[in-house]
Amino acid sequence: MNAYNGFSLHRWLGIMIKEFIQLRRDRLTFGMIVGIPIMQLLLFGFAINSDPKHMPTAVVMADPGPFARSYVAAMQNSEYFRIVGSVDEREADRLLDRGDVQFVVTFPVGFHRDLVRGQMPTLLVEADATDPMATGGAISVLKHLGIEVFAPDLPGLRQPANAPVDLRIQRRYNPEGITAYNIVPGLSGVILTMTMILMTGLAMTRERERGTFENLLATPATPFEVMTGKIVPYILIGLIQVTLIFLAARWIFAVPMHGNLFLLYGVVLLFICANLTLGITFSSIARNQLQAMQMTFFFFLPSLLLSGFMFPFRGMPEWAQAVGSVLPLTHFVVLVRGILLKGNGPELLWNHVWPILLFMLTVLALGLKTFRKTLD
Amino acid sequence: MSGTLVIDVAGLNKHFGDKHVVRDLALQVREGEILGFLGPNGSGKTTSIRMLCGLLTPDSGRGSCLGFDVLKESASIKRQVGYMTQKFSLWDDLTIRENLDFVARMFGMRKRREAVAQALEELGLAGRRDQLAGTLSGGWKQRLALASCLLHEPRLLLLDEPTAGVDPKARRDFWEEIHRLSAKGITVLVSTHYMDEAERCHQLAYIAYGVLLASGTAADVVASQKLQTCEISGAGIQGLAEALRQLPGVDQVASFGNTLHVSGTDGQRLQSSLQAFIAGRSLSMTAVAPSLEDAFIRLMQASQDQFRG
Structure with a gap:
């Protein structure tokens, strides 16, 4: 047998050693190898919870009797609800629209009296069902709560057939609990995050990798011209992507579109710009296209998991919510669901617009600072 | 030699990390001159050229290029300099015409279309203008690169090893073109490893380990050794x-x-x-x-002795 054709441990070792050396030199890849599993472990293990508790709940108290109070206390004790306060009906609506509360519980006039008389007063629970997954657990708890709370004081309730109250649950914005209503609008944000950051991330590193960056720098073009000029085509691509998703949402998934279309596109444009700014900043930090891709992935993963797109935002622990609040996708998901499903107007959006703006400006400043006008 | 100084720098220094790449470089080039920039690989030639056209900021030093301050007015310098990079740095995935058109736009040329059409004509590439630049052979890439850095009618050409990997015929044509440009008053700084090319230059500057070791005409350099x-x-x-x-x-x-x-x-x-x-x-x-090559080998050895101890 020819010595050059058989398996050679020497050659094999040589290849293995070379691979180890190269891997060690590529710090970012090495960091990813360690960082990605840790990040996933933390996110999936600690941050994600598909049975969220402590959800903000507003109470509309038309009859502040002791029964109503003990019912509210029981809700709080169930750990699924966190009572944020007692408000009037109009304020309650606004809180739901803005997404500040997940539930509104309304105790009608004469609640106490009707309850004592065994007349089954109506207890209205309105849930923000834009994300059906977030409300499921809490609603099922609510169904058993009535008997437990009132049984000690109302012995007539011992027979299980007699429900103390007429519990009416209204799933607002998505009465049938259709998952697509929740997923499809959010998906537009996920797709934009991925493609916008990646494409612009590659835009500048490609020039650097191919050596054409030097030629570009030798011309009188300014960093601002280069950065913004490179962004524009991708804005257009982003708008086309979003339009396709919205068309599909409307005609294939029959997602309701209650809000103003201009408002929607305004928010989309802001979100696209925020992502492109991040992409182009990655691009000026990364040394090659691979690094730009790795950075994109490193940003994309928490965006996907912590934004409330995949898992209920309110189900996450506080630290994860804090991280999530920095990410533009978190706010975009709320904004798009708000406009499409709730028909929110501009006055309800600002709360989630300024964090995206702030993110964008911070990243832009960082990008212009790191953009190298020279080859230094 | 008379004429105004197009490049007049002194004391230029550049470090990369703890590596001192260019030490106290002083260089003077008069208008219309062809200066050959020589030195072994890694001697700081490319770094020096990049500092002259504003692609790198010198750590210290002073001087002017085309009458503009090399430290503060690199934007004005870029407008009047044609810089040809060592590696082909036009866009492979643009056609020949698109490349020229892009460069013309970057320099904000007014009669862009005419200038591009004329450049294509002079290049002899008018018939292949829609071919992708990446598919050109080495010699043609070099000609295209030269054409693109002449497009905005620069007063100074900085050419970084422009003829590496180009066949003798194309090299000769290239140098004929350089001399034509020089006759028109364009100043040229060209780095090279070829002795025959060095002999075609009006003035030579020899740099090793970041230090300018000799300068003058070919005869001066030989005599100095x-x-x-x-x-x-x-x-x-x-x-x-x-x-x-x-x-x-x-x-x-x-x-x-x-x-x-x-x-x-x-x-x-x-x-x-x-x-x-x-x-x-x-x-x-x-x-x-003694030939120029003898002189250069001598320079290289002397500098090795000096810097490597």
């Missing part, structure tokens, strides 16, 4: 280079076909050593004028 060179020929000469190198007074030995060029700075010792060496061998010896 105070070399004496003897050409030795005869039977069995191939095996003698190593023995010759050991002789007192011999600084370098170089093979030229069937002859050896033996050089040294101490003429008398060189002569006596060689005479003793050829005595009894069937060799002949004639004194020749």
Whole structure:
């Protein structure tokens, strides 16, 4: 047998050693190898919870009797609800629209009296069902709560057939609990995050990798011209992507579109710009296209998991919510669901617009600072 | 030589990390001159050129390029400089015409279309203008790169090893073009490793380990090394280079076909050593004028001794 054709441990070792050396030199890849599993472990293990508790709940108290109070206390004790306060009906609506509360519980006039008389007063629970997954657990708890709370004081309730109250649950914005209503609008944000950051991330590193960056720098073009000029085509691509998703949402998934279309596109444009700014900043930090891709992935993963797109935002622990609040996708998901499903107007959006703006400006400043006008 | 100074810099320094890449570079080039920039690989030629056109910021130093401050007015310098990078740096995935058009736009040229059409015509690429630049051969890429940096009618050309990997015919055409441009008053700074190209330059500057070691005309540079060179020929000469190198007074030995060029700075010792060496061998010896290459090898060795200890 020819010595050059058989398996050679020497050659094999040589290849293995070379691979180890190269891997060690590529710090970012090495960091990813360690960082990605840790990040996933933390996110999936600690941050994600598909049975969220402590959800903000507003109470509309038309009859502040002791029964109503003990019912509210029981809700709080169930750990699924966190009572944020007692408000009037109009304020309650606004809180739901803005997404500040997940539930509104309304105790009608004469609640106490009707309850004592065994007349089954109506207890209205309105849930923000834009994300059906977030409300499921809490609603099922609510169904058993009535008997437990009132049984000690109302012995007539011992027979299980007699429900103390007429519990009416209204799933607002998505009465049938259709998952697509929740997923499809959010998906537009996920797709934009991925493609916008990646494409612009590659835009500048490609020039650097191919050596054409030097030629570009030798011309009188300014960093601002280069950065913004490179962004524009991708804005257009982003708008086309979003339009396709919205068309599909409307005609294939029959997602309701209650809000103003201009408002929607305004928010989309802001979100696209925020992502492109991040992409182009990655691009000026990364040394090659691979690094730009790795950075994109490193940003994309928490965006996907912590934004409330995949898992209920309110189900996450506080630290994860804090991280999530920095990410533009978190706010975009709320904004798009708000406009499409709730028909929110501009006055309800600002709360989630300024964090995206702030993110964008911070990243832009960082990008212009790191953009190298020279080859230094 | 008279004429205004197009490049006039002194004390330029550049570090990359703890590596001192260019040390106290001083350079003067007059209008319309062709300056050959020479030196071994990694000697700081490219870094120097990049500092002149504003792609790198010098750590210290002062001077002007085209009348603009090299430290503060790099934007104005870029407008009037044509810089040709060592590696082909036009866009492979744009066509020839698109590349020229893009560069013309970057320089904000007013009669862009005409200028691009004319450049294509002069290049002889008008018929292939829609071909992707990446598919061109090395020689054509070089011509395209030159055309693209001439597009905005620069007053100074900075060419970084423009003829590396180009065949002799294309190289000769290239140098004819450089001389035509020089005659029109365009100043050219060109780095090269080729001796024949160095000899085509008006002035030379030799840089090694970031230090400018010699400058002047080719004759000046050769004279500055105070070399004496003897050409030795005869039977069995191939095996003698190593023995010759050991002789007192011999600084370098170089093979030229069937002859050896033996050089040294101490003429008398060189002569006596060689005479003793050829005595009894069937060799002949004639004194020749040292070539530019002899001078450069000498410079390179001297700088190695100096910087490597």
